[in-house]
Amino acid sequence: MPPTVAAARPRAARTWPERLFGRWWRRQSAAHQDRYATLGPLFSVLLFLAAIISAFWYLRNEEFEREQEAVKRDTEISQQQLRLRLIENQEQLVRMARDIVTRGIERQNFAAHTSSFVRDRPEITNLIWVGADRSRIAGHAVTTFLPESGVTSDDTPASMPALRSNAEPERTFVRGRESRQTTYSGPFADSYGHTVFQVQVPLFERSTFAGALIAEYSVERLVRYYVPSEVSSRHAISLLDRQGRALASTVMTPAGSPPRRGAINHEVPLAPAHNGLVLRGQGHRTSIGLISNTLFWMVAALSVLTVWMLLGTGRHMRRRLQMQAALVSETNFRRAMENSMLTGMRAMDLEGRITYVNPAFCAMTGFSDADLIGQRPPFPHWPRDRVDENRRLLEQELQGKSPAGGIEVKVMRKDGTIFDARMYVSPLIDPKGQQTGWMTSMTNITEAKRIRDQLTASHERFTTVLEGLDAAVSVVSVQQGELLFANRSYRLWFGAVAAGHALLSGGQASSSGAAPVGEAIDESVDDLGGLPTQELTDAGSDSREVFVESLQKWFDVRARYLQWTDGRLAQMLIATDITERRHAEAVAASQAEKAQVTSRLVTMGEMASSVAHELNQPLTAITNYCNGMVTRVENNAIDKGDLVAALQKTARQAERAGQIIHRIRAFVKRSEPQRQRAYAHTIVEDAVELAGIELRRRNVAIHTYVAQRPPPLMVDPILIEQVVLNLLKNAAEAIDNAHLPTARRRIELRVLPRHSEEEGDTIEFIVTDHGPGLKEEVLARLYEAFFSTKVDGLGIGLSLCRSIIESHRGRIKATNLYNGETPIGCRFSFTLPVETSRSDAPAAATA
Structure with a gap:
């Protein structure tokens, strides 16, 4: 038989409950299956405990019922024995009474006839023959006494009926006379204090009442002799009166203590007396209750221990499931991260x-x-x-x-x-x-290597072109006076020193106000004060002619300020030998000199136009305050208080103008990076104030938000201000060039603390504009050197910003904002690590 058929046959042989349960089980989730698998043993243990308790309860009840049946059976056996004895005695007494009536028994031989009867019946203690007048005719007492007691057999008045007496013998005597039947009396104490009861057989002679034959039973002897020994060995048999007092019992109780009532009792009347005597059988439970059953408690303890262990196992499984879920989540996260x-x-x-x-x-x-x-x-x-x-x-x-x-x-x-x-x-x-x-x-790194090779080749081509020029090209750091680059023509004419650059730029002081490059710089005097770096680098080249006496040559010198690759402000000079052309233009020398002066003035005006526009408002306010005070003083219409207030307002406007100049000078004064403890709100305030000139000129609003109490930064604040200013100016130019409506001509600058596992605690600067956004190809090449979307752009602004941020161990990124598929703005953001402790300051300064 094929294995598939053999496997399919048991599956088909399953009953429908098994198939239904299998389908239900397969529909459950793994978590539910684990929960049911955990709860199944718990329910099994609880059901086992319930079964054990039920079994104990059933067995206990069954044993109790058996004990009840045994007590009932022994009581009824005792009742049967006593009943048979009483009936037998009653028949003998009736026969003896008949003999007395028929004169078969005389007074003289009464004792002889009754001695054998009494001898065989120890329960009868007294046998009396009384007349109709209740007088004693004859009697036979089996009670014996010691001679010194002085008691005789005739001294039994308690056993005799007495007229107008309410004793049991009298009531029984009257009932027998009236009923003409054998009558039993209730229990009473005889003259000796023994508990007895009587059976009286009435004597009738020719329908005339002639007296009664009285037999007196001892209750104690009746129980002692006629309750079977096998019954008395198993249970206690007692005779009780109507009040429930024990008159006799097979179990002796201590004197003065009431008889103990058994746990199991069965009572039957004493037949055929029916005189209020009750035969009670008592039994005590031999079975142990559930509470005192050691086996039950052992099973209960084991069940509780098992339940506790199952609950602990279930809790442990839940914890393992939680840990497993956390591990799966962590594994999935790590796998997703690795896959991405x-x-x-x-x-x-x-x-x-x-x-x-x-x-x-x-x-x-x-x-x-x-x-x-x-x-x-x-x-x-x-x-x-x-x-x-x-x-x-x-x-x-x-x-x-x-x-x-x-x-x-x-x-x-x-x-x-x-x-x-x-x-x-x-x-x-x-x-x-x-x-x-x-x-x-x-x-x-194939692409990166290709770009690197291209850059190397481009640099080589660029260097080859510069080396092949007949003009001298040199780049010198403005602050340090260090020669950063010199081509072959420069080295041929001036050597590999910065002196030739200083010689060529010596005439620039008259046009730009800057000291010759390479000379000693006095830090107390800033010759470039008031001119922002961005304005200097954006300004066009200034062409002028310089005569070098050592070479006896005239050079056409073009100067331009730029930021070098390390962020320093540098000056580039292109000096072309124009000695022959200079001699040819000697006739127009004076007019060329005037044109040169005019050109320098125009250049100076372009550089100072933005500063002059910003200073116009406070200077105008100062003029208005001064004119107003002069007019009121001439008219004697001003008092001391108004004069002081006007002078204070004038001083504040002058202070405002001085602050504008001071901030611009401070911004362009230093070029060497110097990291120090700085705060974000100070950087934002200075940058926004510098950018306000350009923003107001382009009619662009700015909204700033700086988080309260941000942690300090260990940065060069001037470089960070330069980055923020560059981003703000780029955003303003994008908005202005797009000719956006007033509602969208705004920029948002937000500074917020951030924390990430990769960067730790940082401060994030976010510049958001509502311009046209950037194209995808522009985003891909945004930080490439010499790449620019502006017609007159150099393509080094964002590249320089990225270099500044990365030198501070931060990151910069740009993203477009979309409404559906339409870009509605651009967001530039960069992060800077915060200062974690004082000990980090030296490390940050040398990073």
């Missing part, structure tokens, strides 16, 4: 076997994880012609001797193509602190 990484990750054990690759690594190489995991060298992604080199690098990697800067290698894809990659190696440490392998991160 663009960097390829590869893990190897200590023997060089690949144990893990992430999707990025597979995407780079084209091999699947099944093709790579478990592979030993040579790996499938090694180029065939570089196996030996890669094996050497792998051995170096396994020995932990890989350089910290990574290794540049060639990697082969599955389709055979080769690409350049940089690999970084770090050890894998398990929770016990032992190394289990190596983790390799791989980045595709």
Whole structure:
């Protein structure tokens, strides 16, 4: 038989409850199945405990019923024995009474006839023959007394009926006479204090009442002799009166203590007397109750312990499920993070076997994880012609001797193509602190290397062009006077020193107000005060002619301020030899000199126009206050208080103008980065005040928000102000060039504290505009050097901003804001790490 048929037959043979339960069980989730699996044993234990309790209760009740039946049976056996004895005695007494009536028994021989009767019946203590007048005719008493007691058998008055007496013998005598039947009396105490009862047989002679034959029973002897011994050995049998007092019992009780009532009782009347005497059988429970049953408590304790263990196991399982869910969530998060990484990750054990690759690594190489995991060298992604080199690098990697800067290698894809990659190696440490392998991160640097090669080639072409120029090109740092660049013509004429640059720029002081580059700089006097760096770098070149006496040459010198690659403010000079042209233009020298002066004045006016516009308001206010005071003084219409108030307002306006100039001078004064403890709100205030000139000129509003009490920063505040100012000016230019309506001509500047696992505690600066946004191709090349979307832009502003932020260990990014698919603005943001402690300040300053 095939295995499938054999497996299908038991499945088909299942009953419908099993199939229904199976379908229901398969529909449950794993969590519900675990919960039901946990609760099942708990319910089983509880059901087991309930079954044990029910069994104990049933057995106890069954045993109790058996004991009740035994007591009832023994009581009824005793009743039957007493009943038979009383009936037998009654028949003998009736026969004896008949003999007395028929004169078969005379007074003289009464004792002889009754002695054998009394001798065989120890329960009868007295036998009396009384007449109709209640007189004693004859009697036979079996009670014996000691001679010294002085009591005789005739001294039994308590047993005799007495006229007008309410005693039991009298009441029984009357009932027998009236009923003409044998009558039993109730129990009473005889003359000796013994509890007895009488049976009286009435004597009738020719329908005339002639007296009665009285037999007196001892209650104690009746119980002693006629309750079976096997019954008395099992249960206590007692005779009770109407009031429930025990008259006789098979169990002796201490004197003066009431008889103890048994747990099981059964009462029957004493037949055929029916004189109020009750025969009671008493039994005591031999079964142990549930509360005192040791076995029950052992089972209960074991059940409680099992329930407690099951509850503990269930709680432990819930905790494990929670931990498992947390582990699964953490694993999924880490897997999602690893899968979303663009960097390829590869893990190897200590023997060089690949144990893990992430999707990025597979995407780079084209091999699947099944093709790579478990592979030993040579790996499938090694180029065939570089196996030996890669094996050497792998051995170096396994020995932990890989350089910290990574290794540049060639990697082969599955389709055979080769690409350049940089690999970084770090050890894998398990929770016990032992190394289990190596983790390799791989980045595709083909594009970066191509760009680097292009930049190198571009730099070489740029240098070749500059070296081939007949003009002298030189770049000198404004503050330090250091020669940053000089081409072949400059080195041929002036050597590799900055003196020639200073000589060529010596005439600039008359036009720009700047001291010759390279001379000693007095920090107390700022020759560039009032001129912002951005305005200097945006200004066009100033062409002038300089005569160098040592060379006897005239040079056409063009100067331009720019920010060097390290952020310093520098001056570039392009000096073209115009000696021959100078001699040819000697006739027009005077007019050229005038044109040069005019050009310098225009250039100075362009640079100072924004400052003059900003100073116009406070200076106008000062003029108005002064004119007003002069007029009122001439008319004697001003008192001292008004004069002081007007002078104070004038002083405030003058102070405001001075603050504007001071801020502009402070902004352009320093170019060497100097990190210090700074606060975000101070940086924002200075930057916004400097940017306000450009914003007001372009009719753009700005809204700022700085979080209260942000942590301090360890930065160069001037450089950070330059970044904020650059972003604000770019946003204003984007809004103005887009000719947006007034409602959208606004910029938002927000400064908020942030925390992330990657960067830690940072301060985030966010500049948001509502302009047209940036194109995707512009976003991709936004920070490339010399790339600009402006017609007259140099393309170094954002690149310089990125360099400044990254030098402060921060990050800068730009994103578009969308309404659906339509861009409605752009958001630039950068983060700066906060100062965590005083000890971090030196480290930050040297970073």
